[in-house]
Amino acid sequence: MRIDLALLNNLEKCSERMTFLRFYDWETPTVSLGKHQKADGAVDCSYCRQSAIPVVHRPTGGRAVLHDCELTYAVVSNDPKCFPLSSIRETYRLIAMSLQEGMGGLGIVTQLAGSSRKSRSLSGQQMEDPCFVSPSYCELLYEGRKIVGSAQRRLRRSFLQHGSIPLQVNHATMAASLGVSEELLRRSVVSLSEALGRVVARRTLCEALQAGFEQVCRVKLHRREVDEDVRCHSSAKIASN
Secondary structure: OHHHHHHHHHHHHOOOOOEEEEEEOOOOOEEEEOOOOOOOOOOOHHHHHHOOOOEEEOOOOOOOEEEOOEEEEEEEEOOOOOOOOOOHHHHHHHHHHHHHHHHHHHOOOOEEOOOOOOOEEEOOEEEOOOHHHOOOOOOEEEOOEEOOEEEEEEOOOOEEEEEEEEOOOOHHHHHHHHOOOHHHHHHHEOOHHHHHOOOOOHHHHHHHHHHHHHHHHOOEEEEEOOOHHHOOOOEEEEEOO
């Protein structure tokens, strides 16, 4: 995620109009908090320490996420030909439609969430719902359960949006680390494998999502090396029409 932030800062200063689409996964289960979110009331810090689960802040907003067996996507752009940079809602919607198109290519029919839920009191304490319990505007749902969680950060002339796409969900670990009930999570979150009824390879998902962005944004993706100062091995660049 530091690479995402470095790309955002670079594009904010860059005169060239560019959009980057990245995919990556996680070496170890990790909880990320929204940029300004406090750990108290959002994560079970004691359980995470005992289970060697790092708790970090990500550069975007939103609520707590356990990154485990998932694919993370990131879109970083300063190009108004690709995205309506002046509108947060329209940018969310366009990215959501791209993800939706890509998942549709795999056979998953999703719906766009219209609004977010409010926090609730859990186990006698006032706790914030984690990301996957609280769908926000234009996040993807599968049969009423959240299948993609996303967050965004905007600067004056560029933005970063990234999100979590669970390939599989360990409900017990997610519930314990985020301090919510396992039953609540089972009602609220669904993995890609559960939705499809089979395991999906990361490469297969990446290719499907790439096709979705190309179709919706009417662009052609090109693989390219990213400058060493962002410490990134490779990414895909959206070439504007």
